[in-house]
Amino acid sequence: MANEVLKAIRERRSVLRFAEEPVPEDKLELILEAGRWAPSYANSQPWKFIVVRDPEKKRKLGELVERIVLGSRGRVAVSGRGLGDPPLVIVVVVDPLRDPRHFLEAGAVATQNMALAAHSLGLASYWAGVYELGGGRHSVERQVKKILAIPRELRVVALLPIGVPAYQADSERVELASLVAQDQYPEKA
Numbered sequence: 142m143a144n145e146v147l148k149a150i151r152e153r154r155s156v157l158r159f160a161e162e163p164v165p166e167d168k169l170e171l172i173l174e175a176g177r178w179a180p181s182y183a184n185s186q187p188w189k190f191i192v193v194r195d196p197e198k199k200r201k202l203g204e205l206v207e208r209i210v211l212g213s214r215g216r217v218a219v220s221g222r223g224l225g226d227p228p229l230v231i232v233v234v235v236d237p238l239r240d241p242r243h244f245l246e247a248g249a250v251a252t253q254n255m256a257l258a259a260h261s262l263g264l265a266s267y268w269a270g271v272y273e274l275g276g277g278r279h280s281v282e283r284q285v286k287k288i289l290a291i292p293r294e295l296r297v298v299a300l301l302p303i304g305v306p307a308y309q310a311d312s313e314r315v316e317l318a319s320l321v322a323q324d325q326y327p328e329k330a
């Protein structure tokens with residue numbers, strides 16, 4: 142039986158282009174609140190959420206997102222899409238000193254909470270994955286930090302552009318039966 146939470150999870154989609162309409166402040170606050178209430182290891186809450194509205198900073202972030210390398214099942218491509226002209230971008234930053242074990246998962250759940258909240262409010266988003274394992278000098282993540290004056294020791298988990306969707310997106314998932322196993326990992330995975 143579907144309820145509002147299940148419906149939001151099921152119907153949220155990544156939207157890569159946004160209408161010109163602004164995001165109302167009350168909705169933005171609800172989205173950020175959804176991030177605040179995410180779970181984290183020992184309730185460490187290692188995150189900061191930077192709301193970027195400055196057009197020049199958004200443009201620079203968009204250029205960086207175009208450089209993100211996307212890969213799956215042997216196919217690798219450069220994103221090339223930018224941020225899709227959103228009215229604002231929420232940048233999810235985590236502090237590994239506050240949570241050395243699970244800072245990444247903490248940032249991830251906060252990001253997803255906010256993406257779901259945005260969807261539930263009639264807005265859309267997509268997760269631009271800027272986190273890079275090494276996070277070296279030439280990485281997209283390092284460039285994002287420079288633009289937003291984020292200290293070197295912190296990590297950037299995601300850029301979440303938020304806005305009114307400019308189109309209706311769709312995507313598919315593999316069948317549940319091929320994902321679920323009983324009592325042990327399946328022999329033929």
Ligand SMILES: Cc1cc2nc3c(=O)[nH]c(=O)nc-3n(C[C@H](O)[C@H](O)[C@H](O)COP(=O)(O)O)c2cc1C
Nearest residue numbers: 153154155156209220222267268269270310311312
């Ligand atoms: C960790 C993570 C990183 C992602 N990074 C990107 C990205 O850099 N560029 C992009 O276009 N989409 C990115 N996405 C969005 C995925 O492409 C998208 O979630 C997936 O194709 C499924 O589509 P849906 O979200 O519409 O269901 C990312 C999603 C996740 C969870």
